[in-house]
Amino acid sequence: MAYEFPTLPYPETGLEPHISANTLQFHYGKHHAAYVTNFNNLVKETPLDSLPLEEVIKTTSGDKDKVGIFNNAAQAWNHTFYWHCMKPNGGGAPYGPLADKINADFGSFDEFKTAFKQAGATQFGSGWAWLVLDSGTLKVTKTGNADNPLTQGQVPLLTMDVWEHAYYLDYQNRRPDYMETFLNSLVNWDFVAEKFAAA
Incomplete structure (x- = not known):
């Protein structure tokens, strides 16, 4: 029973100009x-x-x-x-119960953004930054290479790929610019909210 290669949820041009x-x-x-x-x-x-x-x-x-x-x-x-975790015309701020939980667990949405970008910036080499639900609490974490929060019993809600192939053709070595763009213009908060509600 081969695992099928999934289709993208948007055209390859759908995230332009942020991701080409x-x-x-x-x-x-x-x-x-x-x-x-x-x-x-x-x-x-x-x-x-x-x-x-x-x-x-x-x-x-x-x-x-x-x-x-x-x-x-x-x-x-x-x-x-x-x-x-991304969509055309994404980004901005979450809403509803997810926004309330982010404010409760991080202090504010801005503090979440700072923690999330810090996780991405300090992941040495290849890896991922994550927003997870861990025993009822929202946390920001990071993993190296292929690892993900499922191995720690956490529920992944949002991820940002910080392997160089995720951004290098568009941003070269400017990982911070890619991370800022990801949060401001790409995040699919509807998807994140669905995962949070299902958890």
């Missing part, structure tokens, strides 16, 4: 596609083949004999989640 179609052609069309292909090849005709991707991630996390499976499974999942 050129970036998505490489990031989605090459990097994400390769993770899916590699994962399917690695688990073919094994017991992991029939498990949901989330279960494969949790099952193989920390298993040195299954590092390749974990890396490709987690990166396939992380990227699908990341695409949904």
Whole structure:
């Protein structure tokens, strides 16, 4: 039961001018596609083949004999989640119960933004910044390489990819500019609110 390469929730031009179609052609069309292909090849005709991707991630996390499976499974999942965390004409501030919870747990939306950008800026090398729900509390965290909060029992609500291939064609070495643009012009707060409500 091969894991299917998911379709983008918008056209490759949908996030312009903030993220170019050129970036998505490489990031989605090459990097994400390769993770899916590699994962399917690695688990073919094994017991992991029939498990949901989330279960494969949790099952193989920390298993040195299954590092390749974990890396490709987690990166396939992380990227699908990341695409949904953005939308055309996104950004701005959240609303409703999610906004109330952010204010309660971080002090203000601005303090959340500062913490989120700090997580992205201080992730040395490749990785991800996350907003998660952890035992009922919203937290900002970061993970290196393919790792994600599912392995820590946390509920991912929002992620920002800080691997260089996510932004380098558009922003070169200006990761802070990419992060600012992500929050101001790209975040799909509707998606984040849905994940929060479901948690």
